[in-house]
Amino acid sequence: MTRGFRYGLVGTGVAAAALAAHDLIQKKHSVLRNYPVVGHMRYLLEELRPELQQYFIERNWDGRPFDRDIRSVIYERAKGIHGEKAFGTERDVSRSGHEYLVHSTTPLDPPPEVPRVMVGGPDCRQPYSMSLLNVSAMSFGALSANAVRALNEGARMGGFAQDTGEGGLSRYHLEKGGDLVWEVGSGYFSTRTEEGAFDPAQFRDNAAHEQVKCVSLKLSQGAKPGIGGVLPAAKVTPEIAAVRGVPVGEKCVSPAAHTVFATPIELIEFIASMRELSGGKPAGFKLCVGSRRDVLAICKAILEVGTAPDFIIVDGSEGGTAAAPLEYEDHVGRPLTDGLMIVHNALVGAGLREHIRIGASGKVAAGNDIVKRLIQGADYTNSARAMMMATGCIQAQVCHTGRCPVGVTTQDPRRAGALDVADKSLRVRRYHEATVAQATQMMASLGARRPEDLGPHLLRRTISSRETRSYAELFEWLRPGELVAEAPQSWAQDWQAASAHSFVPEPSQPH
């Protein structure tokens, strides 16, 4: 080995060590903190993109939940850069199935304050002013403690809410002071007896936290409707086990069905009891719609019991998860557009819409997603994966292994420690602020001062190369109370068959 070569080798080693030290100390890039030196490959490829990045690290990006444009918008907004794009779209906006919003010839200036929505019906004593965009349910367990902290601190700074997910109310949710929607699933974590039953006393105590603004019962989730939450064994650390009240290191599976209700009436009565136990905070439930008849059965139960949930969150089958069987992710449950319009129309038709707010989740990532969901019947939206990306998620899609390269979905303290809470919470706040501002701006472009001014005529779908139709024309929109007065033919069979006393399976149709 020549002397020059040896010097070169030593020089390279010193430079690599210095770079590694820098990578470990810096706080902006979690991937570099977890993968010093080699992690730069990612950024190099990002610089050279799109072709090389696509070839090397995103070979399958077409199948990825969020496409490249949306991902860069999320990342850039989170970093406070701009979120605008030069040169025009690369999509074929004339293809059938493409949807677009109808701008006004006399657009408005956006209002000085972004709109919010009051959640809380007549039986609620502590209504909550909800942002148009919030952090969707993701548990501590699925997420690392630092990710939970960053989301909650972002929510606090930005004035929006974080849904705890079904994995219990942990100290990390409560540390930063951001608003919470406390979700309870069929495992009743943070409110369960030793035998796994719902424990009202624990529920009352936890719901009393000042930060808990709403309480929510999870019936189902779009990525895996019909099965309970799943936390792989690798992620059930002693701490997670303690929060949930389950054994360490064993796969934690929530039961598929709840034990607190079996019929629509029992569901509504249970939601009412959650509201009472929480001191009158808004109480509601989350579901991915399967059967329209079941939604109508719930409406009948509300009418019969005489009290209503304060909110219903509709999740689409396109929704995300930290762990679910692929068969469920792709083949069970209704997409958000379908489920949302069913819930909205059912409530309108049953004369119940006025006091029940509808939240929507399922690939909500940008301002147009918010506006589109408001038009389809939502009052506000929740986002899980885009919020994860604002905290640094790079869609490595290894959440279920506990080996998340950026510390978002891992319980490995070393990996999770790479996520800098101060930096990422700021990103979450910025992403939220820019996205809601964009939604508000878009509403003004459509001529709407407030969400209530939006209507189905403002969203159109391209049907063929020569034809587009608005949502007003494409779908049936029920009038207030229409189902109760006289159900239109298209709804009559389901409305008549729906019972407040049982969730009955759809009758099999002749083939």
Ligand SMILES: Cc1cc2nc3c(=O)[nH]c(=O)nc-3n(C[C@H](O)[C@H](O)[C@H](O)COP(=O)(O)O)c2cc1C
């Ligand atoms: C990591 C992760 C964990 C989740 N955990 C829960 C949960 O505990 N409870 C729940 O109702 N939904 C859970 N979800 C679903 C989301 O709340 C949301 O409904 C769904 O992902 C759709 O939103 P998105 O498309 O913005 O991700 C989870 C999703 C992700 C990605």
